Amino acid sequence: MGSFVQVKDVYKRYRMGEVTITASDGVSFEIEKGEFAVIVGSSGAGKTTVLNILGGMDQCDEGTILVDGCEVSRYSPKELTEYRRFDIGFVFQFYNLVQNLTAKENVELATQICREPKDAETALREVGLAERMNNFPAQLSGGEQQRVSIARALAKNPKLLLCDEPTGALDSDTGKTILKLLQDTCRRDHMTVVVITHNHAITPMADRVITLKNSKVMDVRLNDHPTPVEEIEW
Numbered sequence: 001m002g003s004f005v006q007v008k009d010v011y012k013r014y015r016m017g018e019v020t021i022t023a024s025d026g027v028s029f030e031i032e033k034g035e036f037a038v039i040v041g042s043s044g045a046g047k048t049t050v051l052n053i054l055g056g057m058d059q060c061d062e063g064t065i066l067v068d069g070c071e072v073s074r075y076s077p078k079e080l081t082e083y084r085r086f087d088i089g090f091v092f093q094f095y096n097l098v099q100n101l102t103a104k105e106n107v108e109l110a111t112q113i114c115r116e117p118k119d120a121e122t123a124l125r126e127v128g129l130a131e132r133m134n135n136f137p138a139q140l141s142g143g144e145q146q147r148v149s150i151a152r153a154l155a156k157n158p159k160l161l162l163c164d165e166p167t168g169a170l171d172s173d174t175g176k177t178i179l180k181l182l183q184d185t186c187r188r189d190h191m192t193v194v195v196i197t198h199n200h201a202i203t204p205m206a207d208r209v210i211t212l213k214n215s216k217v218m219d220v221r222l223n224d225h226p227t228p229v230e231e232i233e234w
């Protein structure tokens with residue numbers, strides 16, 4: 001049996017008139033089930049491209065993506081829709097909550113379109129928002145809004161939780177509580193979590209660090225003893 005996530009020789013090119021931009025240039029890496037993986041690289045290194053392909057929002061031109069034994073890179077558009085809907089939880093930098101729905105309604109909105117979801121209240125309780133379920137996003141701090149978006153993603157019971165700069169809009173203390181929540185969820189539920197970031201300071205807390213540079217994988221490193229989030233400074 002191979003790894004839970006296998007990305008093999010993936011190429012993604014964008015044609016812009018005469019110019020072709022290679023956003024993924026033979027990218028390969030693996031992630032095991034239940035790992036907390038960080039994909040790190042500077043702006044333009046190709047992080048979002050990899051995350052979009054892994055999340056079924058975009059397709060690669062060449063290469064293979066296997067998730068839990070399924071060959072996502074061969075999925076039809078209809079299969080990709082189901083993959084995004086049932087298998088993937090997304091967390092974005094700017095939360096992407098619906099402003100005129102409460103925290104609970106935001107989570108319910110997502111769970112209405114998936115199989116065997118968690119109860120919205122349970123999901124919100126697990127992220128520490130038991131008291132704020134009936135608040136609208138504008139009544140919540142940035143960190144609390146990010147918790148709602150994590151509850152929304154986890155309520156789907158996804159196979160993979162993909163997070164795009166989840167702390168990018170938060171101050172460092174709030175960012176750390178969000179990373180701790182993600183790491184605790186990973187440990188407690190054996191959830192496979194992938195965080196993309198430009199912030200190298202986050203890498204010591206990961207089980208696996210995949211470094212991208214110029215659209216290629218520069219380095220893959222395993223941390224046998226990840227640093228507790230509380231001890232990380234940035």
Ligand SMILES: Nc1ncnc2c1ncn2[C@@H]1O[C@H](COP(=O)(O)OP(=O)(O)OP(=O)(O)O)[C@@H](O)[C@H]1O
Pocket residue numbers: 014015016021022023041042043044045046047048049050198
């Ligand atoms: N839809 C697109 N059309 C054309 N070029 C694109 C597209 N998406 C990404 N690119 C290019 O591919 C390269 C990698 O971009 P990508 O967004 O994956 O990098 P990134 O590491 O996520 O950067 P950032 O941290 O700034 O978001 C960049 O040169 C970018 O301009």
